Amino acid sequence: MLETKVISNSEVLYVGRDDRDTSPSTKALHDFQINGGGGGGLIRSWVDSMRACSPTRPKSFNNQSCWIKEHPSALNMFEEILNKSEGKQVVMFLDYDGTLSPIVDDPDRAFMSKKMRNTVRKLAKCFPTAIVSGRCREKVSSFVKLTELYYAGSHGMDIKGPEQGPKYKKENQSLLCQPATEFLPVINEVYKKLLEKTKSIPGAKVENNKFCASVHFRCVEENKWSDLAYQVRSVLKNYPKLMLTQGRKVLEIRPIIKWDKGKALEFLLESLGYNNCTDVFPIYIGDDLTDEDAFKILRDKKQGLGILVSKYAKETNASYSLQEPDEVMDFLERLVDWKQLRCGA
Numbered sequence: 001m002l003e004t005k006v007i008s009n010s011e012v013l014y015v016g017r018d019d020r021d022t023s024p025s026t027k028a029l030h031d032f033q034i035n036g037g038g039g040g041g042l043i044r045s046w047v048d049s050m051r052a053c054s055p056t057r058p059k060s061f062n063n064q065s066c067w068i069k070e071h072p073s074a075l076n077m078f079e080e081i082l083n084k085s086e087g088k089q090v091v092m093f094l095d096y097d098g099t100l101s102p103i104v105d106d107p108d109r110a111f112m113s114k115k116m117r118n119t120v121r122k123l124a125k126c127f128p129t130a131i132v133s134g135r136c137r138e139k140v141s142s143f144v145k146l147t148e149l150y151y152a153g154s155h156g157m158d159i160k161g162p163e164q165g166p167k168y169k170k171e172n173q174s175l176l177c178q179p180a181t182e183f184l185p186v187i188n189e190v191y192k193k194l195l196e197k198t199k200s201i202p203g204a205k206v207e208n209n210k211f212c213a214s215v216h217f218r219c220v221e222e223n224k225w226s227d228l229a230y231q232v233r234s235v236l237k238n239y240p241k242l243m244l245t246q247g248r249k250v251l252e253i254r255p256i257i258k259w260d261k262g263k264a265l266e267f268l269l270e271s272l273g274y275n276n277c278t279d280v281f282p283i284y285i286g287d288d289l290t291d292e293d294a295f296k297i298l299r300d301k302k303q304g305l306g307i308l309v310s311k312y313a314k315e316t317n318a319s320y321s322l323q324e325p326d327e328v329m330d331f332l333e334r335l336v337d338w339k340q341l342r343c344g345a
């Protein structure tokens with residue numbers, strides 16, 4: 001029988017507010033949550049942060065050619081990447097929105113192409129492969145539709161192994177990690193309140209991602225962003241155990257626990273039996289601020305590499321870049337071809 005491994009609530013670490021700025025994904029909003037004071041100043045800093053996080057507005061890196069030298073295209077540097085991974089087990093971590101599927105206005109219609117699905121299917125035959133998403137796990141797996149993958153939903157707070165039993169794992173153990181289960185009722189409550197409070201703002205959309213919630217402002221006129229920020233703040237101020245992070249035209253509400261996409265990556269590597277191994281080469285591909293937590297882990301550990309999907313210069317802990325999901329697909333195809341050639345498949 002398959003044994004289920006569960007990370008219980010007792011293992012959840014609550015962090016003091018000062019601890020939070022160590023995590024790249026929480027840093028931007030941390031500053032205004034803590035230092036923004038009250039009233040107009042706070043809301044203004046929220047809106048500034050919402051603008052600054054738009055990928056079309058690079059922050060400090062204005063020089064695109066300088067940035068591309070520091071974060072070269074993973075396609076152009078393919079041979080270099082292969083050399084770095086030589087003799088090591090490649091493990092693939094893929095973000096979903098903006099990485100496997102193009103960004104679209106309606107989050108419920110962010111479908112992945114059949115071609116991309118086919119590529120990821122082949123990839124998973126070559127390497128252990130995980131999808132790491134801010135979305136609810138069930139939703140992202142219903143978009144990806146591949147049961148042979150590992151899925152980490154809710155920004156890594158909901159991890160599950162492949163349905164048919166993990167192919168790569170040494171022990172025959174199925175995998176489940178949900179470090180934020182005690183927050184389920186509160187996230188539900190906050191989701192409902194956010195729905196109510198934002199319904200008068202045209203274009204605003206609230207998504208329940210199970211262990212976190214998203215407030216989308218992609219379709220909200222910029223002159224209404226402060227109204228939206230005000231409404232979100234009015235809900236959140238009553239929930240000191242929740243915090244705010246941000247992504248691409250989205251405010252993310254999640255529990256204050258020391259768990260993010262970086263922790264999910266570490267957990268998955270450990271579950272696959274690669275804890276403290278030098279012969280493993282994780283490749284993490286993502287486009288968003290929340291993916292920076294995973295890039296940072298890899299950079300700090302000097303293990304594997306991160307690839308940022310972006311057309312624009314952005315501050316990042318990733319080493320390489322790809323411009324858009326089509327380039328991600330080309331890169332994954334080349335990895336598959338390389339592996340198949342090596343194994344004579």
Ligand SMILES: O=P(O)(O)OC[C@H]1O[C@H](O[C@H]2O[C@H](CO)[C@@H](O)[C@H](O)[C@H]2O)[C@H](O)[C@@H](O)[C@@H]1O
Binds near residue numbers: 104110209214247288
């Ligand atoms: O970690 P991810 O898989 O990248 O998920 C992050 C958020 O992605 C989704 O929102 C983003 O994509 C939408 C569809 O293209 C777009 O409309 C939105 O503006 C983006 O922020 C998803 O809807 C969120 O729940 C995820 O948290």
